[in-house]
Amino acid sequence: MILRIDHVGVVTADLGAAAPMLGLMDMKCTYSDDVDTYGVVTSFWQCPGDTTSIELVAPVREDAAVRGHLRRLGPGLNHVAFEVDDIDADLAALRDRGAVLVDEEPRRGGRPGLRVAFAHLGPSTGLLVELVDYGNRA
Known part of the structure; x- marks a missing residue:
């Protein structure tokens, strides 16, 4: 069951150049990681209180x-x-309803657990779309 929107993913060729742009909106970096299974580096940004x-x-x-x-398409959503x-x-359920799966099995994501x-x-x-499952997150 879908619980909520977790995040919106934005692709960039240069994480170091893109990150300060989110800072312009008073967003703060809450987590960064290398995700080897997809060959990417990620950083997560949030507005205060969200x-x-x-x-x-x-x-x-x-x-x-x-x-x-x-x-x-270049950088963007x-x-x-x-x-x-x-x-x-x-x-x-997505597969049975006709979605085209990129991943047949879940993989490690860009945050712990x-x-x-x-x-x-x-x-x-x-x-x-990306399905994210934190397991037994409190």
Whole structure:
């Protein structure tokens, strides 16, 4: 079951150049990490008092998952992430309902304890969604 919007992912070729732009809006970096499974580095930014984040995502390898996006579209919106309570069941439900899975199985995400999986909702929306599951997060 979808619990909430967790974050919005923004792809950039240069994390160091993009990060100060979020600071212009008084957002603060709350977490950064290398996510080797996707070949990217990420940083999460939040407004004071809000739990929804903007995630900056930049490639660190030639085979990074976001390189194609940057080549085709340049920097910008990449995905909307939804926190779910059972990523395995929700991923299967998306598949059964016709979504095109990018990840057949959940992978390690860009925050501690996070499991993630991506899916395309189809050409009518062009939307890439990420399911995020923190497990037993308090």
